[in-house]
Amino acid sequence: MTMSDADEKGGLLAKAIGPTRRWREYKARVRRLPPDHCAAVEAIEQYMMHFVPTGGDRDAAHRAAPELA
Numbered sequence: 001m002t003m004s005d006a007d008e009k010g011g012l013l014a015k016a017i018g019p020t021r022r023w024r025e026y027k028a029r030v031r032r033l034p035p036d037h038c039a040a041v042e043a044i045e046q047y048m049m050h051f052v053p054t055g056g057d058r059d060a061a062h063r064a065a066p067e068l069a
Contacts, residue, residue, distance in 0.1 A: 030042075
């Protein structure tokens with residue numbers, strides 16, 4: 001069964017575990033990349049985690065700059 005099969009079947013367990021499993025598979029793929037590529041992915045992840053607003057921060061950002069929303 002692939003992740004897409006689990007997502008299509010739905011279910012509470014698939015919804016709870018699916019994103020975690022995909023994240024772990026993604027991180028395993030990143031670790032297999034050449035060192036330069038791995039460093040680039042880590043830099044992009046760091047940028048995304050620190051500078052992309054989430055949750056309440058996103059709402060505040062939209063109020064501050066509605067033209068960017």
